[in-house]
Structures are given as structure tokens and as C-alpha cells.
Amino acid sequence: MTTTYAVLSEGLEKRFGEVRALRGLDLAVPAGTVCGVLGPNGAGKTTAVRVLTTLLRPDAGSARIAGHDLVREAAAVRRAIGVTGQYATVDGDLTGRQNLRLFARLHRVRNPAGRAAELLDRFGLAEAADRPAATWSGGMRRRLDLAASLIRRPQVLFLDEPTTGLDPAGRGEIWNAVRELSEEGTTILLTTQYLEEADRLADDIALVDRGRVAHTGSPRHLKALIGSYAQAVVADPGALAEAAGVLDRLTGGEPTLDPAHGTVGAVSRDSTLTLPRLVRELDAAGVPLLDASLRPPTLDEVFLRLTGDSLAGDGLTGDSLTGDSPAGGSLAGDDKEIAA
Ligand SMILES: Nc1ncnc2c1ncn2[C@@H]1O[C@H](COP(=O)(O)OP(=O)(O)O)[C@@H](O)[C@H]1O
Numbered sequence: 001m002t003t004t005y006a007v008l009s010e011g012l013e014k015r016f017g018e019v020r021a022l023r024g025l026d027l028a029v030p031a032g033t034v035c036g037v038l039g040p041n042g043a044g045k046t047t048a049v050r051v052l053t054t055l056l057r058p059d060a061g062s063a064r065i066a067g068h069d070l071v072r073e074a075a076a077v078r079r080a081i082g083v084t085g086q087y088a089t090v091d092g093d094l095t096g097r098q099n100l101r102l103f104a105r106l107h108r109v110r111n112p113a114g115r116a117a118e119l120l121d122r123f124g125l126a127e128a129a130d131r132p133a134a135t136w137s138g139g140m141r142r143r144l145d146l147a148a149s150l151i152r153r154p155q156v157l158f159l160d161e162p163t164t165g166l167d168p169a170g171r172g173e174i175w176n177a178v179r180e181l182s183e184e185g186t187t188i189l190l191t192t193q194y195l196e197e198a199d200r201l202a203d204d205i206a207l208v209d210r211g212r213v214a215h216t217g218s219p220r221h222l223k224a225l226i227g228s229y230a231q232a233v234v235a236d237p238g239a240l241a242e243a244a245g246v247l248d249r250l251t252g253g254e255p256t257l258d259p260a261h262g263t264v265g266a267v268s269r270d271s272t273l274t275l276p277r278l279v280r281e282l283d284a285a286g287v288p289l290l291d292a293s294l295r296p297p298t299l300d301e302v303f304l305r306l307t308g309d310s311l312a313g314d315g316l317t318g319d320s321l322t323g324d325s326p327a328g329g330s331l332a333g334d335d336k337e338i339a340a
């Protein structure tokens, strides 16, 4: 059986002046699956979503969405997709119901009031439906956004950082909605900065680094690549070197020492390393131990390991153009917005 891809992109490029937001983005999302596009601020996630949803024209490369060519068949692409942006798009002055009816009419849905009621119900928003959206919680507004993107029952749904800024409860509600949609067969591409989110929702993760996919694979595959993070806190700074030696041997990683806090840590390449073993070995080496831990890697560690870059601070803000300037003259004001 051949795989049908709901999203298939090859070498997508997008520039904003000097900034190369996408530098050859390759994505392959099998129909019916959830793809988590994981990357730090500035990696190009929003640009990727805007290009793949026809809101921005790519400078180079090609893509097929639900079988339609992104550029030549943009109208067909738009009919097949739903999109929820990184920032809420609902009108706070309107009630939830008014917002959805408006969307339904804009998209020429047959029974706008009925469709609005159906979606409000489905996302647990019926009770608040007739209050202005501005009075709703962040989680509720995101769910309204999500409902709006489903007005036309899309085959492929794009969600740009659907849970950023939400509290854990709001995040959980969005996660449940994503799972349900996926179970119904909707293909979902969601971007996120949270490893945990990609881990929970995605069948496959595409790790995006500066406009390119650095790694793809299932969450399990990615984690196995990275292992866990082992850390020890020693009571006596004099024992740090000894502890580092033990960690080096157990993890195969390169331990980082922090004498000020008496800690030493390393990403473990050995996925079978356990906390009891870590403690036992440190103890056997005579290290006076205050604390020891073994935890999943953070996104920072994933990135550091897989891309050689740190996420620290504001992190990766697109690459500058280097070398040849591309054909086609001026780059300034190159943000080719395509009117909806
Ligand atoms: N309209 C724009 N004009 C200029 N630069 C932009 C624009 N949109 C995005 N960028 C730049 O492109 C890079 C990728 O941005 P973005 O796609 O928003 O990343 P992410 O969503 O992963 O945070 C960043 O360096 C950002 O500053």
C-alpha cells in the first residue's frame, strides 16, 4: 500500500528581507496522522504554516496539500484546510455564537446558525455562547478559534502554537480536542515549542531549526535518540570531578559541571539508565550525594544535542542571507501577502 500524504512539501523557502525564515522545508505528513512541528521561537514555524495555508507565497520549493498544488491550486487547497493562527482571531466584542455564525457565513456554510450551535456544543462552549468572547478565559477563546477553523470540516487542520499562553487546564482541553479530531480522521499539523505537547499529540515530530527540518521521527524515536538527562548534586565541591567521571561513564554524554551549585549533569545516550543505578554508582564511587535525578530531556537539550545550537535567551532568530543574493532583484518588502 502506498502512503497518501496530506501535506508534502519539498524545499520550501521564504525570505523576509535579509531573514531566511524557511531554508528548504521538507515535510511529509501521512493522511490521518498528527504531525508536531517542534521548534524554538524564530525557527520558522509560523512562516511554514502561513506558506502551507496559502497566506504567503513561497519563494522557492513546492508543496501539495490534500493532493492539490499549493500555488497552482491555491483555491482548492483553501477549501481543504482549516487554520488556527498563533494569536486569537475571534472578535472579543462579539459573542461566541456571533463569531461562529459570522465565520460560517463567510465560508458560505449552508446553515450558519446550526453549524455554530453544533460547534459550540462540541467544544463545551454552549453555556457561554451568548456572552462577548472578550469575557471568556484564554482556553475558551482558543477553543472558539479551533471551532472557527472547523466550520467547513477541513481535511487538513493547521494549528499554530495552539496552547502557548494557556494554563494547564486550558492546554488539556485543547489537547483533548486535537485527539478527538484526529480520531475522526482529520490530518493535523500543529506547531509547538513544547516537547511534551508534541510528545503527547503527535504521531511524528519534525524538529525545525532555522527554517529547516533538522530531524523527523516518532516521539519515541526522538527520545531514544536523545535519552534522558542525569544530574547529581554533591555535598562537597571537591567531589564534583569524581561525580562527573561516574556520569561520563554511565551516560556516554559530556557532563557539564556547575561548581557554584555543586551540580553535574549530562544527557544520557543510554536509554536504559535508571535512577537507582545512578545513585548506586555514585555512592560506590564515594561521592557525597545531596540529590540525584533522571528526567526527560528539555527542548533545549534536544536542540543542543541534535542541532548543536542552544535555545537559550531569545534564541534562534532566522539566519541572515549569506553569499549570493537570490535572483529577482529587491528583497525589501518581500512579504507577499495574498488576499484571502
Ligand atoms: N513578516 C515578517 N517580516 C520580517 N521577518 C519576519 C516576518 N515573519 C517572520 N519573520 C522572521 O522569520 C523568522 C521566522 O519567524 P517565524 O516563522 O515567526 O518563527 P516561529 O513561528 O517559529 O517563532 C524569524 O527570524 C522572524 O523574525
Ligand SMILES: [Mg+2]
Pocket (backbone or CB within 6 Å): 045, 046, 047, 086, 160, 161
Ligand atoms: Mg510562531
